[in-house]
Amino acid sequence: MQGAERLSERLGAIDGRAYKAYQSLAGAYAFPDFELFIDHVQGDPFAGPSRVRVRLGRDKHRLPPHLLDGRERRVATADFLARQVAAAIRKLAKGHRGTGHSGLIAIDEGGQEVLERTAVAIDEEWLEARLFLGLPAAGRTVLAREARAMFFEELPAIVRGSLLYSALDGQALAEHVALYEDQEYIRRELPHLGLVAFVGEGAVLPRRSGISDAPMPREKAVPFAPPPGLTVEFQTPNHGRVRGMGIPAGVTLIVGGGYHGKSTLLRALERGVYNHIPGDGREWVVTVAEAVKIRAEDGRRVEKVDISPFIRNLPFGQDTRRFSTEEASGSTSQAANIMEALELGAKLLLIDEDTSATNFMIRDERMQRLVVKEKEPITPFLDKVRQLYRERGVSSILVVGGSGDYLDVADTVIMMDEYRPRDVTARAREVVREYPTRRQPEGGAGFGSVPARIPLPEGFHPLRHGKVKVEAKGLHSIRFGEETVLLQYVEQLVDPAQTRAIAAAMLYLAQKYAGRLTLAQAVARVMADVDRYGLEVLSSRRNGPPGDLARPRPFELAAAVNRLRSLRVAVADGEGRRKEAAGGE
Numbered sequence: 001m002q003g004a005e006r007l008s009e010r011l012g013a014i015d016g017r018a019y020k021a022y023q024s025l026a027g028a029y030a031f032p033d034f035e036l037f038i039d040h041v042q043g044d045p046f047a048g049p050s051r052v053r054v055r056l057g058r059d060k061h062r063l064p065p066h067l068l069d070g071r072e073r074r075v076a077t078a079d080f081l082a083r084q085v086a087a088a089i090r091k092l093a094k095g096h097r098g099t100g101h102s103g104l105i106a107i108d109e110g111g112q113e114v115l116e117r118t119a120v121a122i123d124e125e126w127l128e129a130r131l132f133l134g135l136p137a138a139g140r141t142v143l144a145r146e147a148r149a150m151f152f153e154e155l156p157a158i159v160r161g162s163l164l165y166s167a168l169d170g171q172a173l174a175e176h177v178a179l180y181e182d183q184e185y186i187r188r189e190l191p192h193l194g195l196v197a198f199v200g201e202g203a204v205l206p207r208r209s210g211i212s213d214a215p216m217p218r219e220k221a222v223p224f225a226p227p228p229g230l231t232v233e234f235q236t237p238n239h240g241r242v243r244g245m246g247i248p249a250g251v252t253l254i255v256g257g258g259y260h261g262k263s264t265l266l267r268a269l270e271r272g273v274y275n276h277i278p279g280d281g282r283e284w285v286v287t288v289a290e291a292v293k294i295r296a297e298d299g300r301r302v303e304k305v306d307i308s309p310f311i312r313n314l315p316f317g318q319d320t321r322r323f324s325t326e327e328a329s330g331s332t333s334q335a336a337n338i339m340e341a342l343e344l345g346a347k348l349l350l351i352d353e354d355t356s357a358t359n360f361m362i363r364d365e366r367m368q369r370l371v372v373k374e375k376e377p378i379t380p381f382l383d384k385v386r387q388l389y390r391e392r393g394v395s396s397i398l399v400v401g402g403s404g405d406y407l408d409v410a411d412t413v414i415m416m417d418e419y420r421p422r423d424v425t426a427r428a429r430e431v432v433r434e435y436p437t438r439r440q441p442e443g444g445a446g447f448g449s450v451p452a453r454i455p456l457p458e459g460f461h462p463l464r465h466g467k468v469k470v471e472a473k474g475l476h477s478i479r480f481g482e483e484t485v486l487l488q489y490v491e492q493l494v495d496p497a498q499t500r501a502i503a504a505a506m507l508y509l510a511q512k513y514a515g516r517l518t519l520a521q522a523v524a525r526v527m528a529d530v531d532r533y534g535l536e537v538l539s540s541r542r543n544g545p546p547g548d549l550a551r552p553r554p555f556e557l558a559a560a561v562n563r564l565r566s567l568r569v570a571v572a573d574g575e576g577r578r579k580e581a582a583g584g585e
């Protein structure tokens with residue numbers, strides 16, 4: 001490896017030259033405290049920034065080995081370090097140094113969730129932070145003096161301030177790791193206690209605003225108080241006893257008046273599939289990993305999904321066992337969202353009346369009399385929700401403020417009353433006895449089947465103008481070849497770095513597993529590859545590892561595939577037990 005002086009010399013040689021001259025910097029340089037890898041040099045000051053890595057050996061960073069022991073601890077430590085680097089950048093980098101991105105130094109630090117991400121990588125021998133740099137220019141000419149300040153002053157100061165254990169708040173780091181570990185512990189324990197979710201005492205569920213994921217200030221928020229009947233306790237490895245509300249498996253209703261905090265509770269449960277940073281307010285909100293938010297999503301495409309458990313006998317004899325549409329309605333989209341979630345192995349459905357199609361959720365006695373069953377294609381979720389639990393072990397948590405018919409099918413009823421939950425299950429049973437329903441059950445003998453689908457290679461078109469063009473655009477959209485996949489209603493997607501990983505993973509899946517495996521199997525295989533080789537395996541880049549990917553869940557990866565307008569599938573016979581093609585390698 002060349003010494004850092006070589007970098008200084010090269011900078012000297014290109015000062016004032018055209019921007020392209022920066023390309024000569026690519027390479028690896030030994031600095032006193034770290035190694036610097038310049039992997040990719042941007043083509044001009046307005047292009048995507050240059051990518052560099054700083055790497056520190058164990059003897060330099062001196063992180064205690066127990067904080068790097070095992071996957072969970074490494075993920076949490078890496079997350080902590082990425083945030084420290086970001087804080088050091090805010091403190092130490094000058095920022096703007098010329099045209100375009102000139103002077104920029106950035107790292108993908110993440111939001112309120114702690115996700116496995118590529119921004120900081122930790123190996124047995126070293127740790128590495130992956131940074132984005134805007135190499136400075138005046139107009140389009142190289143500003144070597146500014147660049148020298150970035151490489152020789154700012155970068156070393158950032159490293160010293162954020163990647164050496166001696167510079168860190170050791171207690172904060174230990175707590176970051178301990179909390180992550182305990183959240184994982186609770187998530188693993190939930191099923192053993194017959195629970196699907198947990199909300200800790202004192203949790204702050206509401207957010208600062210509709211556009212901020214930060215917690216509502218403590219003085220405004222009503223802290224979460226678990227109701228007596230549903231209080232449970234975990235003996236955590238690092239935080240001793242943690243008390244809170246346990247939501248049992250089965251069918252749970254969240255009821256209560258408008259504006260009493262129902263949707264806020266459900267949203268916290270949706271996010272509880274992820275671990276949260278200390279201070280988030282949702283540190284102890286933990287949901288089983290296989291929880292999927294379900295909502296209506298009219299306009300989405302659907303490819304050969306069996307929605308017949310919910311919808312049959314559409315006008316003109318449209319087949320609902322292999323239902324395809326370019327533009328689903330509210331009810332058909334919600335049915336497809338459920339069936340796709342089941343196909344991927346969902347164990348908990350989260351549904352809010354605010355974002356559901358009413359005719360998908362309920363059909364009351366009077367409507368049953370007026371519109372006879374033969375004339376109504378939809379069997380409401382009300383008549384299916386118990387079958388889902390009984391036959392498939394799939395629980396549901398539903399926000400319902402408006403339909404008492406759901407009281408008939410609930411195992412647990414939680415009432416939100418001025419942001420405080422109450423266990424009103426017993427009272428709900430009395431109401432059911434006092435006011436029996438006269439509606440007819442419509443669910444039939446059983447739930448129905450969930451056929452597996454095999455995505456076919458011909459459904460993926462990653463090319464645009466003859467070149468592979470697959471990239472995320474922010475949190476909610478992916479450019480896949482000529483097509484744009486919209487994910488704004490995939491509500492458990494939380495980080496643009498996940499969207500970037502999903503974009504890469506779609507291409508990876510298409511190239512490696514399409515046509516050979518069911519969608520659930522293919523997605524599981526992609527995730528297994530990520531387990532084994534890291535998120536970097538998804539990237540098709542050759543010049544250096546990506547620094548801006550975060551791990552998506554299988555459900556969101558599948559959701560993106562399912563929303564490709566070009567998707568083509570073959571329906572397997574049985575549920576993933578396709579005789580000839582299943583199994584693959």
Ligand code: ADP
Pocket residue numbers: 205206207216220221222223224256257258259260261262263264265416419
């Ligand atoms: P609902 O779904 O019952 O109509 P929401 O969950 O939408 O009610 O909450 C209504 C409002 O109350 C929101 O603005 C939300 O931020 C606020 N809110 C929710 N929970 C709390 C809480 N625990 N403390 C203070 N404000 C809250």
Ligand code: MG
Pocket residue numbers: 262263264354
């Ligand atoms: Mg609501």
